[in-house]
Amino acid sequence: MSADPMRLVPPAIPPGALAGGPQPTFTLDGARLRPFRADDADRVVEAFADERIQYFHSRQLDHTQAAAWIATNNEMWAAEQSVTWAIADSTDDRMLGRVSLHLQPAHGVAEVAYWMLPEGRGRSLVTSSVRLVVDWAHGVGFHRIELEHHPDNEPSRRVADACGFSFEGIRRRAHRLVDGDHDAWLWSHLAGEPLTRGD
Numbered sequence: 227m228s229a230d231p232m233r234l235v236p237p238a239i240p241p242g243a244l245a246g247g248p249q250p251t252f253t254l255d256g257a258r259l260r261p262f263r264a265d266d267a268d269r270v271v272e273a274f275a276d277e278r279i280q281y282f283h284s285r286q287l288d289h290t291q292a293a294a295w296i297a298t299n300n301e302m303w304a305a306e307q308s309v310t311w312a313i314a315d316s317t318d319d320r321m322l323g324r325v326s327l328h329l330q331p332a333h334g335v336a337e338v339a340y341w342m343l344p345e346g347r348g349r350s351l352v353t354s355s356v357r358l359v360v361d362w363a364h365g366v367g368f369h370r371i372e373l374e375h376h377p378d379n380e381p382s383r384r385v386a387d388a389c390g391f392s393f394e395g396i397r398r399r400a401h402r403l404v405d406g407d408h409d410a411w412l413w414s415h416l417a418g419e420p421l422t423r424g425d
C-alpha cells in the first residue's frame with residue numbers, strides 16, 4: 227500500500243499505519259473483542275440464520291461460506307479496508323456478536339456496523355463495544371465515524387443515541403434489502419465528542 231501521489235491532500239492516516247501490527251483486542255464488562263477465528267464458523271452460520279440479522283445484513287451463509295467470511299474479514303484488516311471483532315462471552319469465549327469498522331483511512335472516516343445473536347441481546351454489549359471501537363478509531367486518526375440503520379430498527383437507533391452519535395438525516399432509498407429499497411438513517415460521531423447520550 228502506498229499513498230496516491232496524485233492526491234493534493236495527504237492521507238489522514240498514512241497507508242500501513244494501522245495494520246502494521248496485530249488487530250487490537252479489548253475487554254468490556256462480560257465480554258471481550260477479538261478477531262474472528264476459524265472455529266467461530268458454526269456460530270456465524272447461526273447468526274446469519276437469525277431472521278433480523280439476515281434481513282438487515284442481506285446474507286445467508288453455509289459453513290463453507292462462513293469460513294470464507296471469517297478469512298475475508300481478517301484479510302481486510304491486513305489491507306486496512308475494515309476491521310471486524312467478535313464480541314465473545316468472557317466466561318467461555320463463545321462468539322455472541324460482531325462489531326466492524328469499514329475504513330477510509332485517506333479521509334479519516336469509518337463506518338461502524340454490528341449484530342448480536344439473540345442470546346446476547348439486551349446486555350448492553352453492543353453499546354459498550356461500539357463505544358470502545360469508536361474511541362479506538364478516533365485515537366488512531368479517524369475524525370468521523372458514521373452509522374446507518376433502517377428506519378424501523380429501533381434497537382440500532384438506540385445504540386447510536388446511547389453512544390453519543392448525532393443524527394444527520396435520511397439517505398433516501400439507500401439500502402437494497404430483500405423486500406425492496408429502503409431509506410437509511412445516517413448518524414455520525416466526531417473525535418472529541420462524548421460517547422454518551424447528549425441529553
Ligand SMILES: CC(C)(COP(=O)(O)OP(=O)(O)OC[C@H]1O[C@@H](n2cnc3c(N)ncnc32)[C@H](O)[C@@H]1OP(=O)(O)O)[C@@H](O)C(=O)NCCC(=O)NCCS
Pocket residue numbers: 278279282340341342343346347348349350351352353354374375376379380381382384385388
Ligand atoms: C441492533 C442490535 C445489534 C442491538 O443489540 P443489543 O444487544 O440489543 O444491544 P444493546 O444491549 O447494547 O442495547 C441496544 C438498545 O436497544 C434496546 N432494545 C433492544 N431490543 C429492543 C427492541 N426489541 N425494541 C426496542 N428497543 C430494543 C435496548 O434497550 C438498548 O436501548 P437503551 O440503551 O436505550 O436501553 C441487535 O438487536 C441485532 O443484532 N439486531 C439484528 C441485526 C441488526 O439490526 N444489526 C444492525 C443493523 S444497522
